[in-house]
Every structure is written in C-alpha cells, then in structure tokens.
Amino acid sequence: MKFGFALRRLVLTGPGLPAAEVAFTRGLNVIAGPSDSGKSFIAQCIDYALGSGEPPKEIPEVERYTTVILEIESNHDKRIFTLERSIRGGDIRLTTQGEPDRILAAKHQGGKEDTVSQFLLELSGLGSKKVRINKQGTTRPLSFRDIAPLILIDEETVIKETSPVLSGQVIHKTVESGVFRLLLTGTDDSSVIAKEDPKVAKGRKEGKAEVLEVLLQKAREGLADVGEVGSLLDERDRLARLEAALQQAMAERDAEQKNASPLEAKRRGAWQRLRASESKLNVLSELQKRFDLLHEQYASDLRRLEAISEAGVRLDQLKEERCPMCGAQAEHHDNSHRMERLAPADVSQACKAESAKTIRLLQDLQSTRATTAAEVEQLTSERDVLQGEFDAVAAELKTVLEQRVDVAAKKVDDIRARRDACKKALELLERVQELEGLLAEANTPQKRERAEGPASTVSTGQAEPFSKEVESLLREWRYPNLDRVTFSEKDQDVVISGRARRTHGKGVRAIFRAAFNLALLRYCVREERPFPNLVLIDSPLIVYEKPDAGETEFPQDIKKHFWDSVKSSFGDAQVIIIENRRQLPSDGAIGDVNVVLFTGNDQGRRGFIPSPGGSA
Amino acid sequence: MGEVTSEKPLKDVALFNGPVELGLRALCILTAAYPASYSLERLVVFDYLSVHSDDMPGGPAGLHPQTPHRGGEIFVRRGVLQEGLLLYQSRGLIERVYQDGGIFFTATDKSAGFLDALSTEYVTGLRARADWLVDSYGLLDDAELDAVVRERIGTWGAEFTMESVLWEEEAS
Numbered sequence: 139m140k141f142g143f144a145l146r147r148l149v150l151t152g153p154g155l156p157a158a159e160v161a162f163t164r165g166l167n168v169i170a171g172p173s174d175s176g177k178s179f180i181a182q183c184i185d186y187a188l189g190s191g192e193p194p195k196e197i198p199e200v201e202r203y204t205t206v207i208l209e210i211e212s213n214h215d216k217r218i219f220t221l222e223r224s225i226r227g228g229d230i231r232l233t234t235q236g237e238p239d240r241i242l243a244a245k246h247q248g249g250k251e252d253t254v255s256q257f258l259l260e261l262s263g264l265g266s267k268k269v270r271i272n273k274q275g276t277t278r279p280l281s282f283r284d285i286a287p288l289i290l291i292d293e294e295t296v297i298k299e300t301s302p303v304l305s306g307q308v309i310h311k312t313v314e315s316g317v318f319r320l321l322l323t324g325t326d327d328s329s330v331i332a333k334e335d336p337k338v339a340k341g342r343k344e345g346k347a348e349v350l351e352v353l354l355q356k357a358r359e360g361l362a363d364v365g366e367v368g369s370l371l372d373e374r375d376r377l378a379r380l381e382a383a384l385q386q387a388m389a390e391r392d393a394e395q396k397n398a399s400p401l402e403a404k405r406r407g408a409w410q411r412l413r414a415s416e417s418k419l420n421v422l423s424e425l426q427k428r429f430d431l432l433h434e435q436y437a438s439d440l441r442r443l444e445a446i447s448e449a450g451v452r453l454d455q456l457k458e459e460r461c462p463m464c465g466a467q468a469e470h471h472d473n474s475h476r477m478e479r480l481a482p483a484d485v486s487q488a489c490k491a492e493s494a495k496t497i498r499l500l501q502d503l504q505s506t507r508a509t510t511a512a513e514v515e516q517l518t519s520e521r522d523v524l525q526g527e528f529d530a531v532a533a534e535l536k537t538v539l540e541q542r543v544d545v546a547a548k549k550v551d552d553i554r555a556r557r558d559a560c561k562k563a564l565e566l567l568e569r570v571q572e573l574e575g576l577l578a579e580a581n582t583p584q585k586r587e588r589a590e591g592p593a594s595t596v597s598t599g600q601a602e603p604f605s606k607e608v609e610s611l612l613r614e615w616r617y618p619n620l621d622r623v624t625f626s627e628k629d630q631d632v633v634i635s636g637r638a639r640r641t642h643g644k645g646v647r648a649i650f651r652a653a654f655n656l657a658l659l660r661y662c663v664r665e666e667r668p669f670p671n672l673v674l675i676d677s678p679l680i681v682y683e684k685p686d687a688g689e690t691e692f693p694q695d696i697k698k699h700f701w702d703s704v705k706s707s708f709g710d711a712q713v714i715i716i717e718n719r720r721q722l723p724s725d726g727a728i729g730d731v732n733v734v735l736f737t738g739n740d741q742g743r744r745g746f747i748p749s750p751g752g753s754a
Numbered sequence: 755m756g757e758v759t760s761e762k763p764l765k766d767v768a769l770f771n772g773p774v775e776l777g778l779r780a781l782c783i784l785t786a787a788y789p790a791s792y793s794l795e796r797l798v799v800f801d802y803l804s805v806h807s808d809d810m811p812g813g814p815a816g817l818h819p820q821t822p823h824r825g826g827e828i829f830v831r832r833g834v835l836q837e838g839l840l841l842y843q844s845r846g847l848i849e850r851v852y853q854d855g856g857i858f859f860t861a862t863d864k865s866a867g868f869l870d871a872l873s874t875e876y877v878t879g880l881r882a883r884a885d886w887l888v889d890s891y892g893l894l895d896d897a898e899l900d901a902v903v904r905e906r907i908g909t910w911g912a913e914f915t916m917e918s919v920l921w922e923e924e925a926s
Contacts (some may be wrong), residue, residue, distance in 0.1 A: 434819035439770065441817075445876035446769060449778045452871060456845040483840070484776050492769055 142671025152203035176746030230346025263668030450486030530675030645681025652678030777838025791858035825910035
C-alpha cells in the first residue's frame with residue numbers, strides 16, 4: 139500500500155498518573171464496551187492528535203491528564219511517527235527515529251510544511267492537492283481537516299441525515315464535494331482558474347447584452363436573406379445529404395471525364411496528323427507557285443531572247459553611223475575600243491544558244507511541276523481524309539462532352555451551390571443559437587458563470603464505481619431487499635434501492651453511513667487512490683441499540699455478516715469500529731481481530747482511563 | 755530549284771538586260787513618244803514600267819514575271835541603259851540632244867521603220883506598253899514621275915510573304 143498510515147497506539151498521560159493506553163493493529167479493530175466507558179473519548183483523542191481544533195470533551199476522569207500521544211505507522215515505508223499534543227491545545231510535537239523532533243502547527247496553513255495537516259496529507263499522498271472554495275473557482279490547498287470527516291465518524295455524525303460527504307453547512311459544500319471528487323477521481327482543482335466576481339461581471343454583462351442583441355439581429359437578417367431555412371437539425375441533415383450527393387456527383391463527373399479522355403487523345407492524334415499533312419501541302423503549294431513563276435520566267439526569257447536576237451541581227455545589218463562609245467563617225471573612227479564588247483550579231487548568236495538551254499530547263503520544269511502537282515493532289519486527298527477523321531472524332535467528343543461530361547459537371551456545380559447555401563444557412567443558424575445562448579446568459583446576471591474545470595459536485599457517473607462498492611458491501615452484509623445503489627448528484631449521497639439514505643430511520647442511516655465510508659476506504663485501497671487508508675466509525679450498528687419505530691424487525695443476521703465482511707475486506711488498511719458490546723457477535727465468531735473490550739465494571743478492563751487503583 | 759533571276763551570265767556578256775535589249779526598250783519608248791525627247795532618268799523609270807506594267811494600277815499585264823524584289827531593278831539599269839542608248843545611237847536610231855535641262859534622247863525618223871521590221875511577240879508587246887506609258891505618264895514632269903515611283907517602289911516584289919514557309923520547312 140503506497141498511501142496512508144495506520145494507528146498503532148493512543149496514549150493519554152498526566153504527571154503521576156497511570157497512562158491510559160489503547161493499541162491498534164492493521165485490519166479490523168473493535169473497541170467495545172458499555173456507555174461511558176470512554177469509547178467515544180478515544181475517537182475524540184485520535185481526532186485531536188491528528189490536528190482537530192476541538193479538544194476531547196472534558197470528562198471528570200481525565201481532568202489531570204495533560205498529553206495525548208498518538209503513534210502512527212506510514213503505510214509506504216513503515217516508519218513510525220509519534221504525534222504528541224497537549225490536551226489543552228497548542229501545537230504538535232512530531233517524533234520519529236533518526237530525525238530531530240519537529241513542531242507541527244495544529245492549524246493548517248496553506249503551503250506551509252510544518253503543519254500536522256501537511257504532514258498527514260503527505261503520508262496520504264495528497265500533499266499538493268488543491269480544492270475550490272467557491273463557484274468562481276478560487277482555490278486553496280487541501281487540508282487534512284477536509285479529509286478527517288471521511289475517516290473519523292463519531293456517534294453523532296453516523297446517524298446524520300446529510301450526506302457523509304457534506305457537513306451540512308452550505309458555504310462548505312463546494313470544498314466538501316470537491317474533496318470527495320478528488321478522492322474518487324484523483325482530479326483536484328489545480329487547473330481551475332478563478333473567474334471574476336459576479337458583481338464585477340454584472341456590469342460587463344449588461345454592456346455585452348447590447349452588443350449581443352445587435353449581432354443577433356444581424357445574424358437573423360442574414361438568415362432571412364438566405365430564404366427558407368429549416369431547423370438547425372434539419373439543415374445539418376440537409377448538409378450531410380448534400381455533401382454525400384456532391385461526392386457522388388463529383389465521382390460521376392470524374393468517371394465521365396475519364397471516359398472522354400481516350401477520345402480526347404484520339405482527337406489530338408488526328409489533329410496532329412492533319413496538321414502535318416496541311417503543313418506539307420503548304421510547302422508544296424508554295425513550291426508550285428515558285429515553279430509557276432519560274433515557268434513564266436522561262437517563257438518570258440525565251441520571248442526576250444527571240445527579240446534580242448532579232449534586234450541584234452537587224453542592228454548588225456544597219457551600217458554603223460557613229461561609234462557607240464564616242465559618237466564619232468564610222469569613217470573617222472579607229473576601232474581600238476570596238477573589240478571590247480560583242481557585236482550585236484554575236485549577241486544574236488548567243489541568244490540562240492541560250493534559248494536552246496532555256497527550252498531544256500523549261501522541259502525539266504514541266505516534268506517537276508507535273509510530279510509536284512500529282513503529289514499535291516495525293517496530299518490533298520490525304521488531307522481530306524484526315525480532316526474527315528478529325529471532324530468525326532471532334533464531333534463524337536463534342537457529343538460526349540455535351541451530353542455526359544457537361545451534364546455531370548453542371549450537376550456538380552448545382553449541388554455545390556446548394557451545399558454552399560446550406561452551409562451558410564447553417565452557420566447563421568448556429569450563430570443565432572450561440573448568440574441567443576450568450577444573450578440569455580448575459581440577461582440573467584444572477585446566474586453565475588460556471589468556473590472552468592471540473593464541476594464542483596460529484597456526478598452520478600463519476601460516482602458509479604463507488605456506488606457499486608457500496609452496493610457490494612451491503613450485499614455482503616445481506617441487507618434485505620437490496621436493489622441498485624446509485625449516487626445522487628443533488629444530495630451528494632447514495633440512493634439505496636431507489637430510496638435516499640436520508641429518508642431512512644437513524645439506525646438504517648448509520649448502517650448506510652458505515653457502508654458509505656467503508657466503501658470509500660475499500661475503493662481507495664483497491665484503486666490505489668491517495669487516501670489515509672484508515673476509517674474509524676463509532677456505533678454503526680445503532681439500529682440494534684435504539685431502533686426507530688418500524689426498525690425492530692431488522693434482521694439479526696446482518697450483524698454477523700457485517701463483522702465477517704469488515705474483518706475480511708480491508709487487509710492492510712485499518713478499520714476501527716467502536717460499538718456497544720451487545721452488538722458484537724454473541725458466539726464470539728469475530729475471530730482473531732484486535733478487540734479492546736471495556737466492561738464498565740471491575741470485571742476485566744473497566745474503561746479507557748484506568749481507575750485510580752490501576753487496571754485489573 | 756533554280757535561281758529565280760534574269761541576270762544570268764553567259765560568257766562575259768549579259769544577254770538579258772544587256773545593251774541590245776535595254777536599247778531596244780528605250781527605242782520603243784522614244785518611238786512612242788516621238789518627237790518628244792526624254793531624259794535618262796525618265797527612260798530608266800519607263801524601262802522598268804514597260805516590262806512591269808502591271809505594277810501600276812490599271813496597267814496592262816507585265817511582260818516580265820513578278821519576281822521577288824524586282825523593285826531594286828530600277829536602280830541598277832542606268833549604266834547598261836546608257837550603253838544601249840549609245841549602241842542604237844551608233845546605228846542612227848536614237849539621237850542625243852542637248853537642251854537647257856541637260857542631255858535628252860529622242861527617236862529618229864528611221865526608228866519606227868526599224869521597229870516595224872521586228873516581228874517578235876516581245877517587241878509587239880513592248881510597243882503596246884510604250885504607247886500606254888507615254889499616254890499615261892508622258893505628261894508628268896521628271897519630278898512628278900519620280901514621286902510616283904518612290905511612292906510605290908517598296909511594294910514591287912514584296913508580295914512574297916510565304917517565302918519563309920519554304921525556308922522553315924526545309925530547315926526542319
């Protein structure tokens with residue numbers, strides 16, 4: 139067991155007086171005896187030694203006793219500590235082997251190490267926990283005094299109608315249920331951040347309400363613009379349907395596009411072939427133009443050669459009157475520069491040769507032109523075929539695109555538009571709802587904002603494992619007609635078989651109370667929750683002592699099962715039951731547990747405080 | 755394909771656009787204009803227009819094909835034309851006259867007879883275009899004629915915009 143501690147010994151001392159002493163073991167301890175034998179005084183002393191602000195009741199027998207000494211043993215390392223406190227109040231001396239004595243303040247002070255509270259909390263594994271003290275979320279460190287009511291139950295509280303968790307004082311409720319939640323869930327309030335005081339917040343909220351009104355108005359106008367809009371739920375439903383439809387439409391469109399893509403590739407191929415063919419044709423037809431031009435040129439050349447030749451002959455026939463160079467009369471001219479160029483007759487001769495050559499060229503050209511023309515013709519028909527192919531594919535593609543892809547794409551666009559409209563409507567609806575909520579909150583200043591973090595009370599759900607523990611204990615005790623045990627969030631108490639604990643008579647309340655606290659112990663042990671892991675209950679079986687009307691019929695065998703169960707349930711943890719001797723099993727079947735028996739007379743041990751004559 | 759040009763060397767002599775041919779064309783023009791006399795500048799322009807008559811709006815069909823960049827021809831004929839004029843002058847078919855404006859050329863009383871003796875289709879065509887030229891532009895003075903030519907010369911032979919198609923396709 140990691141957490142908690144067990145009581146070993148309680149000693150009451152006074153100068154010149156015999157020590158009053160009672161020893162405890164792990165597991166079940168029973169302190170039994172008649173009234174006024176000091177049983178309840180023992181409980182008070184223990185509580186006092188553990189830091190209670192209330193000294194034990196002054197009874198005549200203890201007048202001269204001065205000191206309460208409580209020996210405890212840590213569950214974690216089995217170290218033994220002694221807590222010593224004056225019965226008249228004051229701080230506590232802590233003694234342990236191997237360490238100097240320490241003085242621990244009885245009063246808990248948050249965060250301070252040297253208090254008995256902090257010391258015991260450390261032993262219980264609860265040293266650094268925090269609890270909330272109000273609904274605004276202000277926190278303070280946990281105190282051992284917060285835990286004490288859950289482990290030390292005196293004979294008055296055992297029959298109380300209020301929840302075992304609560305003291306009944308309203309101002310402590312937040313702390314008390316917080317402590318219970320901490321024990322059940324292990325979650326403390328460290329993370330809680332304090333809210334501002336409601337009074338300060340009020341003014342702010344009134345201003346906020348105005349702004350919210352304006353925003354709400356705007357959102358509602360926007361909603362009106364959207365047109366017909368259903369409820370938030372309807373619109374969410376519609377959005378989901380539209381999203382699904384959109385997905386499907388997109389998939390359909392993609393499929394159609396995929397179907398069209400081979401056709402597109404085909405069209406691309408046809409276009410490329412057509413383009414190549416046209417390009418070739420362009421080249422050839424341009425060539426043809428040039429051939430035509432060349433043909434004209436040759437024809438023109440031939441005509442010119444003819445004319446030049448003739449003119450040359452005629453010119454030659456004419457008698458040269460003047461030198462063409464110097465204009466001198468022929469008869470006065472020496473022919474020195476006449477040889478520099480050909481005579482017109484030679485030109486004529488050359489023209490004839492040139493003509494013959496040109497005619498040959500012309501013939502070559504004619505055959506080339508014929509070839510080209512044939513090629514052009516072939517290419518043209520080829521081009522026409524390709525054009526046909528291309529047109530066919532293009533037409534097919536157009537049909538596919540128009541009839542299927544475009545339709546599918548249009549459907550996608552259509553649904554998307556409707557989806558977007560729906561989304562917008564939803565956004566506005568959500569906004570309106572949110573603003574209405576905020577406005578309602580702002581308009582009810584008396585309603586306090588909940589602090590962040592865990593709720594202060596323990597919910598039914600949170601307490602479910604604990605409720606089961608109570609139920610299983612009661613079942614072990616054979617509580618009659620037991621049905622389900624649940625936890626009421628409102629009462630912070632158990633409801634047994636559908637009936638609240640507080641509505642039962644005090645005897646049953648006591649049994650239930652015992653069940654409650656023992657269940658908490660067993661739960662914490664099993665779940666290894668930080669806990670002192672000891673419980674002291676004074677008079678759980680009061681139902682057999684002073685039954686309320688209607689409780690006389692209470693089955694006797696519960697007692698036996700109660701003891702059996704408690705004896706076997708807690709192992710190393712410590713349970714101390716203080717009870718009237720009559721409630722012990724008459725057959726002594728309680729077995730090998732530590733039973734401290736007071737007789738109230740001179741037979742055996744009379745009571746806790748030894749009679750001046752010394753104990754028998 | 756062969757080179758599309760009329761400037762083909764034959765031995766050392768230019769048959770085409772040589773003195774015989776250019777002189778013949780000048781003779782046709784001067785004969786049509788007779789007895790008017792023309793400057794060398796006018797003869798250069800008229801020589802071009804006599805074979806590319808279709809370069810002018812409303813002109814008759816050209817005697818020569820519409821080769822690319824033919825507009826440039828007009829700048830390279832002057833020298834050879836002078837030689838042609840000298841050749842025909844030496845046969846008494848063209849006369850050189852000196853006037854206030856400089857040197858002018860005119861046909862002689864033998865010119866028409868000489869031309870009439872020529873029977874080729876080309877010469878017939880030349881004479882018809884010479885008549886058209888003299889009728890159409892004979893009254894423009896040299897400066898006006900020069901302006902007309904400058905205005906159009908850039909478009910003569912610039913029809914061949916598809917030239918690049920051949921080059922590109924051949925390169926690829």
